[in-house]
Structure formats: C-alpha cells, structure tokens
Amino acid sequence: MSLAFALEKQVAISAVLRACSLTSAVFNKLVKNETLVKGDKSPVTVADYSAQAVINVILAQAFPSDPIVGEEDSADLRNDSDPTSATLRSRITELANEALALPLRDWEKAEWGIGPTHGQRTTSQLLDAIDRGNFSGARKGRMWTLDPIDGTKGFLRGEQYAVCLALIEDSEVKLGVMGCPNLPLKAGDEAGEKGCIFVAVEGQGSEQRPISSLQDATPIHIPTRPLSELRTLESVEAAHSSQSTTGRIAQALGITAAPVRMDSQAKYCSLARGDGDIYLRMPTGVGYVEKIWDHAGGSLLVTEAGGVVSDSRGQPLDFGLGRTLGENFGVIASGKDVHPSVLEAVRKARAEESQKL
Numbered sequence: 277m278s279l280a281f282a283l284e285k286q287v288a289i290s291a292v293l294r295a296c297s298l299t300s301a302v303f304n305k306l307v308k309n310e311t312l313v314k315g316d317k318s319p320v321t322v323a324d325y326s327a328q329a330v331i332n333v334i335l336a337q338a339f340p341s342d343p344i345v346g347e348e349d350s351a352d353l354r355n356d357s358d359p360t361s362a363t364l365r366s367r368i369t370e371l372a373n374e375a376l377a378l379p380l381r382d383w384e385k386a387e388w389g390i391g392p393t394h395g396q397r398t399t400s401q402l403l404d405a406i407d408r409g410n411f412s413g414a415r416k417g418r419m420w421t422l423d424p425i426d427g428t429k430g431f432l433r434g435e436q437y438a439v440c441l442a443l444i445e446d447s448e449v450k451l452g453v454m455g456c457p458n459l460p461l462k463a464g465d466e467a468g469e470k471g472c473i474f475v476a477v478e479g480q481g482s483e484q485r486p487i488s489s490l491q492d493a494t495p496i497h498i499p500t501r502p503l504s505e506l507r508t509l510e511s512v513e514a515a516h517s518s519q520s521t522t523g524r525i526a527q528a529l530g531i532t533a534a535p536v537r538m539d540s541q542a543k544y545c546s547l548a549r550g551d552g553d554i555y556l557r558m559p560t561g562v563g564y565v566e567k568i569w570d571h572a573g574g575s576l577l578v579t580e581a582g583g584v585v586s587d588s589r590g591q592p593l594d595f596g597l598g599r600t601l602g603e604n605f606g607v608i609a610s611g612k613d614v615h616p617s618v619l620e621a622v623r624k625a626r627a628e629e630s631q632k633l
C-alpha cells in the first residue's frame with residue numbers, strides 16, 4: 277500500500293525542481309529589463325513568471341481538476357502596446373519550454389507534461405498556465421498554493437529565496453515542497469554545496485534532500501536547546517517584519533545572539549532543521565496582509581519537524597480564508613517546548629510598545 281499523497285509528492289518535487297533549475301540558470305543571465313515592479317511596488321522577474329508557468333503546466337497535466345492559488349498573473353505581460361511586455365513574453369516562453377523539456381529522471385513520468393517528447397508550448401498556452409493560479413481560495417475542497425519565487429528581493433541579491441508549493445485540503449496543509457537553490461546543505465557552510473529541497477507530508481514527517489542527490493532524504497527535527505542558546509530568525513527586509521518588535525521579544529526571552537536574517541520561507545526550512553530556533557514575523561503596521569503561499573508549505577514543514585506555528589496571539593494560521601491569511605497578526609514559529617514562552621514574550625513586548633506610545 278502506498279503512503280497518502282505519494283503521487284502528489286512526486287509530482288510536486290518534479291515541478292519544484294524544474295522551476296529551481298530555471299531560476300538558478302536565470303539568475304546568472306538576468307538583464308535589467310527582465311524585472312517589473314508590481315502594483316504593490318514589489319519586484320517580479322521573468323524567473324517568477326516562467327517558474328509559475330512550469331509548475332502550473334505540470335499540475336494541470338497531472339491533476340487537471342485541482343485549482344491553484346498562485347502569486348503571479350499574466351496581466352502585465354499582455355500589454356501589447358508595451359515593447360517590454362513582448363520581450364518578457366518571448367523570454368518566458370523560451371525559459372519555461374526549456375525547463376519542461378529537461379530529460380526525465382527515472383521516477384518522473386512524461387504524462388506529467390514533461391520531458392523531451394512533449395512539443396513546445398506556445399506563449400499563449402504558457403500565459404494561460406500562469407493564470408491557472410488565479411483561484412480565489414476556499415474553506416472546503418482541495419487546492420494547490422504556489423509562490424514561484426518566494427523572496428524575490430533575496431533572489432535579486434543572490435541570497436536566499438525559495439520555490440514553494442503546497443497542497444491544501446479543507447483548509448489544512450497536507451503537503452509542502454520547498455526548493456532553496458542557494459541554501460547550503462549545512463548551515464553556514466557557504467563554501468560547501470548549496471541547493472536543498474525540503475518536503476513535508478502531514479503525518480509523515482519532514483525531510484531535506486540535496487538537489488544534486490535527490491535519493492538522499494534526511495529526516496529533520498527541531499532540536500531542544502536551553503533558552504539561553506536560542507537564536508531568532510527574521511526577514512532581511514525591515515518593511516516585512518518589525519525589527520524593533522522582534523528585538524524586544526528576543527530581549528524579553530533573554531536572547532543575546534543577533535537575529536539570523538534571511539529572505540523567504542528558507543527561514544521555516546532553517547528552523548525545521550535546527551539552524552535557528554524562533555521565526556518571528558511581526559506586522560509593521562502598514563496594512564500588509566500575509567498571503568497563503570508565503571506560509572503554507574513552511575508551516576507544515578515546521579509542524580512535521582516537531583514545532584508549532586501560530587500568529588502572534590497563539591491562534592493557528594487559517595488557510596481557508598481565501599488568498600490571504602486575513603488580518604495580519606504576524607507569525608511565530610518555534611519548537612513546541614519554547615512556543616508558550618515566545619508568546620508570553622510577545623505579550624510583554626507589545627505591552628512595552630503600547631506604554632511608549
């Protein structure tokens with residue numbers, strides 16, 4: 277008898293790996309006019325669009341009736357009066373076709389829409405594939421959620437980013453697959469091999485595999501450490517999480533080590549394998565609403581590694597509200613044993629901040 281979600285896991289790993297090979301290749305060749313600035317002022321590159329196209333083509337072929345909540349849409353690419361738009365479209369077509377046509381690994385199946393035997397997809401088919409990600413989310417039923425490049429700013433700096441795909445059923449995350457092409461296999465080993473994929477399935481645990489050697493799955497667990505040795509993990513971008521609030525929380529916990537800052541869900545991955553202990557994401561108060569694709573896979577990876585993920589009030593993240601997590605109360609993730617102390621420190625930090633107002 278095969279384990280639950282065995283096929284979904286294989287397809288998701290294949291899709292994420294193909295997207296990772298694309299994003300790694302693009303980074304070295306990205307030229308200036310291949311980045312757009314979206315309505316919310318965040319950057320998006322040809323790599324984000326083509327990675328979403330690749331993953332959505334594969335999901336559509338393997339699971340044709342599954343809806344997808346994906347970050348990107350093709351609206352900015354369909355502007356016929358803008359010459360940049362045409363350049364981006366042809367680059368995306370080339371990149372996505374290249375990644376889809378890569379040779380099949382021994383466990384991959386051509387019926388997932390991949391491998392050299394499939395013909396080239398047209399630009400129109402690929403833009404439509406990107407737009408398969410326009411599902412609005414739902415409390416009931418099955419859906420995928422995709423962030424083709426989480427941490428686009430990290431990607432552009434040559435630092436951390438993650439290709440993140442998760443399967444949700446009835447608001448619960450069942451499967452998470454995250455590819456981190458720039459993450460060292462061992463924390464801090466910048467000179468060593470980079471490129472990890474993290475996989476979690478509900479009830480089956482969390483694992484890390486080297487991108488270069490996929491068969492070597494290592495189960496990962498959050499270690500137990502004394503409070504005095506804990507390190508916090510937070511965003512590089514001060515606009516994404518209040519560094520003054522996270523500083524107060526760390527202080528209330530008696531943590532003296534500097535925070536480990538990195539972009540993307542690589543923070544959840546680092547926490548799950550014990551490279552940091554407490555992921556703090558505190559609202560900056562400018563009305564940003566967190567999106568489900570930024571937390572679905574990472575939160576399952578942490579819970580399956582023995583941790584707890586909640587908002588800053590201790591409430592579970594709700595993946596059934598639509599494309600967003602609703603009102604932003606932040607995210608707090610850590611090992612089970614320290615989580616209550618972190619929530620207490622959050623309460624203390626908040627009280628101090630309100631006294632200062």
Ligand SMILES: Nc1ncnc2c1ncn2[C@@H]1O[C@H](COP(=O)(O)O)[C@@H](O)[C@H]1OP(=O)(O)O
Pocket residue numbers: 318319347423425426427428429430511512513515516517538539540541564570
């Ligand atoms: N103002 C904001 N506040 C919080 N998160 C944001 C904001 N703007 C963009 N993001 C998203 O936060 C995530 C990265 O945060 P971080 O790396 O700091 O953890 C990304 O998903 C990024 O989107 P994107 O996927 O476009 O990079």
Ligand SMILES: [Mg+2]
Pocket residue numbers: 318319320347428
């Ligand atoms: Mg983005």
Ligand SMILES: [Mg+2]
Pocket residue numbers: 423425426427569570
């Ligand atoms: Mg993101």
Ligand SMILES: [Mg+2]
Pocket residue numbers: 324347423424425426427428
């Ligand atoms: Mg993104």
